[in-house]
Amino acid sequence: MLNVQKIREDFPILNQKIHDKPLAYLDNGSTSQKPKVVIDAITNYYNWYNSNIHRGIHTLSEKATEAYENVRKIVADFIKAPDPEEIIFTRNATEAVNLVAYAWGRKNISTGDEILLTEMEHHSNLIPWQILAKEKKAVLRFIPITQNFTLDLDKIEDLITSKTKLVAVTQMSNVLGTINPVKKIAGLAHKAKALFLIDGAQGVPHSGIDVANVNCDFLAFTAHKMLGPTGVGVLYGKKKLLEEMDPFIAGGSMILEVWQDRATWNKVPYKYEAGTPNIADVIAFGEAIKYLQNIGMENVRNHEKELTAYALKKLCETEDLTIYGPKNPELQGGIISFNFSAKGGSDSVGIDIHPHDVGTIVDQEGVAIRAGHHCCQPLMRKLGIPGTARASFYIYNTKEEIDQLTFALGKVKEVFARL
Amino acid sequence: MSAIEDLYREIILDHYSSPRNRGELPAPALKIEGANPLCGDELVLYIEEKDGQIKQVKINTKGCSISQASASLMTEAIVGKKIEEIQKIIENFKDMMLKDGSFTPTVDLGDLEVLEGVKKYPVRIKCALLAWNTLIEGLKALQNHKKPEPVVME
Numbered sequence: 001m002l003n004v005q006k007i008r009e010d011f012p013i014l015n016q017k018i019h020d021k022p023l024a025y026l027d028n029g030s031t032s033q034k035p036k037v038v039i040d041a042i043t044n045y046y047n048w049y050n051s052n053i054h055r056g057i058h059t060l061s062e063k064a065t066e067a068y069e070n071v072r073k074i075v076a077d078f079i080k081a082p083d084p085e086e087i088i089f090t091r092n093a094t095e096a097v098n099l100v101a102y103a104w105g106r107k108n109i110s111t112g113d114e115i116l117l118t119e120m121e122h123h124s125n126l127i128p129w130q131i132l133a134k135e136k137k138a139v140l141r142f143i144p145i146t147q148n149f150t151l152d153l154d155k156i157e158d159l160i161t162s163k164t165k166l167v168a169v170t171q172m173s174n175v176l177g178t179i180n181p182v183k184k185i186a187g188l189a190h191k192a193k194a195l196f197l198i199d200g201a202q203g204v205p206h207s208g209i210d211v212a213n214v215n216c217d218f219l220a221f222t223a224h225k226m227l228g229p230t231g232v233g234v235l236y237g238k239k240k241l242l243e244e245m246d247p248f249i250a251g252g253s254m255i256l257e258v259w260q261d262r263a264t265w266n267k268v269p270y271k272y273e274a275g276t277p278n279i280a281d282v283i284a285f286g287e288a289i290k291y292l293q294n295i296g297m298e299n300v301r302n303h304e305k306e307l308t309a310y311a312l313k314k315l316c317e318t319e320d321l322t323i324y325g326p327k328n329p330e331l332q333g334g335i336i337s338f339n340f341s342a343k344g345g346s347d348s349v350g351i352d353i354h355p356h357d358v359g360t361i362v363d364q365e366g367v368a369i370r371a372g373h374h375c376c377q378p379l380m381r382k383l384g385i386p387g388t389a390r391a392s393f394y395i396y397n398t399k400e401e402i403d404q405l406t407f408a409l410g411k412v413k414e415v416f417a418r419l
Numbered sequence: 420m421s422a423i424e425d426l427y428r429e430i431i432l433d434h435y436s437s438p439r440n441r442g443e444l445p446a447p448a449l450k451i452e453g454a455n456p457l458c459g460d461e462l463v464l465y466i467e468e469k470d471g472q473i474k475q476v477k478i479n480t481k482g483c484s485i486s487q488a489s490a491s492l493m494t495e496a497i498v499g500k501k502i503e504e505i506q507k508i509i510e511n512f513k514d515m516m517l518k519d520g521s522f523t524p525t526v527d528l529g530d531l532e533v534l535e536g537v538k539k540y541p542v543r544i545k546c547a548l549l550a551w552n553t554l555i556e557g558l559k560a561l562q563n564h565k566k567p568e569p570v571v572m573e
């Protein structure tokens with residue numbers, strides 16, 4: 001059990017009113033809030049030891065380098081990576097996926113090769129592969145979703161063939177909340193000699209991951225969705241693969257020796273960290289992970305399970321509401337997508353209420369949710385909807401906030417009941 | 420009236436649930452598409468013009484209540500009018516939606532005035548403007564006797 005009231009004290013932003021109502025921040029799938037220790041780590045760095053890393057001989061630079069490199073160890077420990085050198089800092093999860101598509105993909109994908117994705121991927125785990133496939137005349141395939149909004153595992157074995165070079169799957173859908181059986185898929189991919197990449201942008205913040213146990217080849221995730229600052233992402237890759245791949249972005253820091261016409265590359269992970277990195281935010285990200293580790297990822301997951309179960313029950317009781325997701329807290333993280341329809345006056349049969357209208361009205365009640373396609377346009381097209389309203393939870397959310405959401409949804413109905 | 424009722428005025432909800440001038444017109448009526456990809460709002464506008472007058476307007480829309488109501492209200496405001504009159508309505512409407520401070524129309528905007536409430540919700544102004552920006556391009560195409568390009572809002 002989490003001491004949510006105590007946790008909330010660490011997040012100054014939560015203690016405010018929006019349109020005279022207490023803020024209920026239920027948009028954690030977009031970005032999480034940051035505890036004071038994370039914010040302080042940023043100002044602390046700039047106030048007391050701001051300097052460039054890996055190059056200065058002076059004390060401040062040594063201090064900054066040590067703090068930055070220490071976060072590599074913290075991240076490795078958090079995801080159970082055998083070696084901190086397998087951790088590459090990027091700008092975000094998107095850049096981490098692009099790094100693989102560029103540095104691994106351009107070397108290893110050729111005409112006719114297949115890349116297997118799923119129908120529930122975020123654009124950031126789709127577009128990099130589209131561009132690669134176009135360039136290399138490779139083929140993208142997609143694991144379909146079932147009526148239950150889970151991956152259709154029966155279809156996977158047919159979809160993974162001798163041509164499949166990579167399987168790339170989200171750990172948790174940012175729309176449906178579905179938690180995918182990544183360990184099982186890793187096994188199927190490896191059986192076919194394909195590599196396996198996990199988009200952990202949603203999964204890692206809410207249930208963590210054990211990359212050694214899952215046995216993925218690559219994992220991408222992003223600090224800002226897990227209490228950390230924006231501007232920091234992580235690519236985990238198996239050391240051997242990272243050593244074989246070519247660089248992604250080129251310039252300073254990623255080289256060893258340079259001549260006018262050629263250069264040799266620095267060792268992994270520096271080979272992939274060209275230029276001055278986001279030192280302050282990486283250091284603050286370390287504090288975010290420590291904060292989560294203090295709570296314990298199992299407790300995080302259990303708290304969200306409880307909130308999700310409660311919210312599902314409340315939302316299922318709400319009339320004219322459709323939920324897109326497994327509707328089972330065991331199969332789904334703290335993300336619930338839904339749409340609303342309204343029945344108006346006596347002669348009206350009911351119309352759909354657009355998610356943007358839902359978002360605007362609940363905002364007036366202090367409730368922050370996301371409305372739209374959530375960077376998953378192909379999934380929306382498959383579901384035949386323009387978008388969804390989405391509530392997503394984290395460690396500081398309470399059942400009262402879910403009550404505030406259902407109350408606000410009542411207001412949506414009231415507004416449209418005047419039809 | 421609460422802030423939210425000021426946005427979702429009855430006229431807006433009425434046009435949302437029973438949109439006017441819905442449908443298509445056969446060629447040679449002008450056909451132009453508009454989209455707001457970030458929201459997923461889409462529409463197709465058909466205009467039949469003769470001697471500088473808009474004889475018929477039809478529109479097919481997909482989107483939120485604000486974008487659909489604005490499109491429906493727009494068709495009512497322009498059908499049967501001379502293009503010069505319509506240009507004035509467009510100018511007034513855009514001023515109402517985009518200019519800071521209080522606004523005094525130079526033409527009678529009629530029911531269109533209910534959309535002024537959208538101004539308090541900056542992220543939704545785009546929704547109200549989609550149909551109008553599409554109309555502007557459509558009229559340009561009519562004047563230049565050119566095939567119109569789809570309007571894509573950012």
Ligand SMILES: Cc1ncc(COP(=O)(O)O)c(C=O)c1O
Nearest residue numbers: 092093094122124174201202222
């Ligand atoms: C499933 C998923 N993948 C990838 C991303 C991209 O994360 P970022 O924008 O930080 O690169 C997101 C976040 O929007 C996401 O939800």
